[in-house]
Amino acid sequence: MRNLPVRPSILCRKLLAVAAGLLILSACGENRLEASVQPGIERTEQHNETFSQWRDDFRSQALAAGINGQLFDRAFHGVEPDPAVLKADSSQPEFTRPVWEYLEGAMSSQRQATGRMMLSRHAGILQQIEARYGVDRHILVAIWGLESNYGSNMGDRSVIRSLATLAHQGRRSGFAQSQLLAALEILQRGDVSVDGMVGSWAGAMGQTQFIPTTYNDYAVDFDGNGKRDIWQTEADALASAANYLRASNWQTGARWxxxxxxxxxxxxxxxxxxxxxxxxxxxxxxxxxxxxxxxxxxxxxxxxxxxxxxxxxxxxxxKNNFRSILRYNNSTSYALAIALLAERFQGSGEIRAPWPTDDKPLSRTERLELQERLEAQGFDPGSVDGIIGANTRQAIRRLQIALGWPADGYPDQQLLKALRHKEN
Structure with a gap:
């Protein structure tokens, strides 16, 4: 999930009071560890301490924040850094799929068929969730399908181990540490066991892939058994997603x-x-x-x-509901996939205009080059990071206007060639 302010829990507030330098809990961007963080807050120093030294220091902070010592020791029993998590954290793919390929995979015939089956199988629960939270059941099932393939692919890594690895050595250690504390709070409440708390390499959990702080603020016990179980209980997982979207200003009955x-x-x-x-x-x-x-x-x-x-x-x-989906995952391609997949469940959602499939997307190296050349030629793209954000799009528009081209802010091979030509 993305860009929705997340209220720190009581224990997190305590930790922030006693542990200067931890990340202020702000945005639960994509509902994943890759969420955006506030500039200037993340710790950037190299971690020279061993994992055991870091763990002991974090244990003191966690206990000061109210975590039970025996629970902490049980959660960290046998935990060592996970090299695969560090590899995933540091890897930045050179190539990304164009939007039309992403949508094709997201809305595969198998995903559509399974989604329709799930809508029928869970019709009663979905009707109750829809009545309580006002969120369209088709949207919820689409999120369920994309996030975990309807609960069949939730990730199998220990959330504690993944987050501890990232908190010790990851690129955004402060954010990971805040998520780790939130994960310990979840264990302390008894919603899930240590062994049952599994998820992605980045700490996203359950059938709706909530990061721990999002879970703490928005997960719900819909079936009333005393636990907010987004791992094994479909009702809790779907209702939790609905609760999050409602908090993200979802408008009941409105089109996306x-x-x-x-x-x-x-x-x-x-x-x-x-x-x-x-x-x-x-x-x-x-x-x-x-x-x-x-x-x-x-x-x-x-x-x-x-x-x-x-x-x-x-x-x-x-419209507004599209922006609500963006709060769940701040990707236009993702939000479009959710909206269109929800329509496909109902027999619509076909796109009439063709995609420019002959347009080869820029690689990460080429996106960096694009930004560097935009900066060198005075178009002010902002950070040179390979991410085509709002500042880079505005810079692209300024260049396109200067060239007399349609100012759509879209980076492509033709634009990069024009920049190369301008410098020669």
């Missing part, structure tokens, strides 16, 4: 958005998540639905235009 068609000569600079306009205003700008039919010019609901593959690909107007 729709595919649209843009007129010739449209100002692609308007395709930006920071821009919201009433549907009536988009209609005035010549935006129609995907079939070319007029939008509802009477609608006052606001929407944002996104172009996941630039101006050559499909266009979408997305």
């Amino acid at each position: 958005g729709m595919e649209v068609r843009l007129r010739e000569g449209f100002d692609y600079a308007l395709a930006d998540m920071s821009i919201r306009k009433p549907m009536a205003e988009w209609a005035q700008l010549g935006v129609t639905d995907a079939r070319g039919q007029p939008l509802d010019s009477r609608s006052t609901s606001e929407a944002t235009l996104i172009l996941p593959a630039g101006h050559r690909g499909p266009a979408f107007l997305v």
Whole structure:
């Protein structure tokens, strides 16, 4: 999950009071350890202490925060750093899948078929969850399908070992340490056993892949057995996801958005998540639905235009509920996959416009080069980190405007070639 402020639990507040330098619990970005963190808070020094030295120091901090010493010792019994976790933490893939390939995998025929079966099998529970939290059951099942393949792929690594490894040597040790403390709180409440607390290499847990702080604030005991079990109890897992989305400003009964068609000569600079306009205003700008039919010019609901593959690909107007999904995972591709998969369960969700499948995505090396060249030529892309964020997209737009190209902010091979040419 992403960008939703997370309230620190009481024990976490205590730890923050006694352990200066720990990460302030802020955003549960993707509901994973890869979530964004506040600049300037993360510890960056090299860890010269051994794992046992770090563990003993952390034990003192955890006990000062209220963790039972016997529980701590039981949780850490036999725990040593996991080299596979460190490898995963340090690896940055050179190539990423284009959005159309990601969607194809996310909405496979098998995932659609299993999702429909789960909707039928759990209809009663889903109806109750929908009534209590106001979140569309199809969205919940889509999240369930993408996060853990309907509970069949939750990860099998010890959450304590993974987080301890990352807290000792990981890139964002402060954040990992705060998650580790939250994991100990979960164990202390008795929601799950030490052996049962398994998840991904980054510490995401259960059928809905919550990180520990998100679990502490939003997991619910929907079946009323006294435990918030997102590992083995589908009702708890799905209701917890619904509770999180409700807290992320989900609007009951509202659409996530729709595919649209843009007129010739449209100002692609308007395709930006920071821009919201009433549907009536988009209609005035010549935006129609995907079939070319007029939008509802009477609608006052606001929407944002996104172009996941630039101006050559499909266009979408997305609304508040799309942003709520982004709080769960701050990826446009992910949010689009959830929204469209939920529609596929109901017999719709087909995209009409073609994807630019001949457009080879930039590799990480090429994205770094793009940012370096943008910076060298005065377009101010922000950090040179290989991540195409808001600042880089604005820099790309400035370059595109200078070149007389459609200013969609989309990085592609043609743009990189233009930058290379400008320096020669």
